[in-house]
Amino acid sequence: xVVMTQSPLSLPVTLGQPASISCRSSQSLVYSDGNTYLNWxxxxxxxxxxxxxxxxxxxxxxxxxxxxxxxxxxxxxxxISRVEAEDVGVYYCMxxxxxxxxxxxxxxxxxx
Amino acid sequence: QVTLRESxxxxxxxxxxxxxxxxxxGFSFTTSGICxxxxxxxxxxxxxxxARIDRDDDxxxxxxxxxxxxxxxxxxxxxxVLTMTNMDxxxxxxxxxxxDGYNLNYFDYWGQGTLVTVSS
Numbered sequence: 001x002v003v004m005t006q007s008p009l010s011l012p013v014t015l016g017q018p019a020s021i022s023c024r025s026s027q028s029l030v031y032s033d034g035n036t037y038l039n040w041x042x043x044x045x046x047x048x049x050x051x052x053x054x055x056x057x058x059x060x061x062x063x064x065x066x067x068x069x070x071x072x073x074x075x076x077x078x079x080i081s082r083v084e085a086e087d088v089g090v091y092y093c094m095x096x097x098x099x100x101x102x103x104x105x106x107x108x109x110x111x112x
Numbered sequence: 113q114v115t116l117r118e119s120x121x122x123x124x125x126x127x128x129x130x131x132x133x134x135x136x137x138g139f140s141f142t143t144s145g146i147c148x149x150x151x152x153x154x155x156x157x158x159x160x161x162x163a164r165i166d167r168d169d170d171x172x173x174x175x176x177x178x179x180x181x182x183x184x185x186x187x188x189x190x191x192x193v194l195t196m197t198n199m200d201x202x203x204x205x206x207x208x209x210x211x212d213g214y215n216l217n218y219f220d221y222w223g224q225g226t227l228v229t230v231s232s
Contacts, residue, residue, distance in 0.1 A: 039219065
């Protein structure tokens with residue numbers, strides 16, 4: 001199985017400051033169709049996961065534009081340009097390129 | 113509006129078989145590329161994909177759990193059922209169903225999840 005490694009695992013951030021989460025895969029996530037199936041999810045306390053970003057850099061409908069995704073191959077990043085209180089929660093990367101789908105360990109974002 | 117809702121027992125005993133149902137609306141298996149997945153999350157831990165079924169009834173399972181899992185669908189009822197045999201306390205988790213949309217649009221919608229506790 002493809003291993004997804006996130007860092008850091010805990011991310012204390014001051015309100016209004018930027019935040020960045022790294023996700024590395026044990027194999028390239030470029031699929032045979034040329035797409036890279038790397039998604040990011042947010043899980044607020046007590047809630048279900050919600051997809052934020054699909055195929056590396058595409059924001060889902062309703063996701064604020066302070067969230068952005070980037071990367072290629074095996075290295076990917078989720079950035080929040082200015083952290084707000086509602087961003088508290090755990091963030092997961094996930095790959096769908098190689099069967100089976102696998103998730104990272106999660107990064108817990110908290111407000112300092 | 114796409115919605116998914118999980119249902120099933122909150123408590124099962126060790127060695128019993130768990131049966132969970134995902135009832136969905138706002139889409140159907142008649143649409144090309146649609147799949148429904150089961151994913152679980154032990155308390156305080158990460159997400160783990162379990163199984164997927166598509167419109168053609170093709171099924172796939174987690175490598176580590178495939179001998180214990182069965183996924184099926186009832187297209188007329190807009191339901192997907194997951195059974196997991198020989199439940200153990202380590203299987204205590206919130207179980208989610210989630211949709212894959214058209215064109216490998218993985219996990220675009222999720223249910224609210226159902227907590228299953230395995231205890232005697």
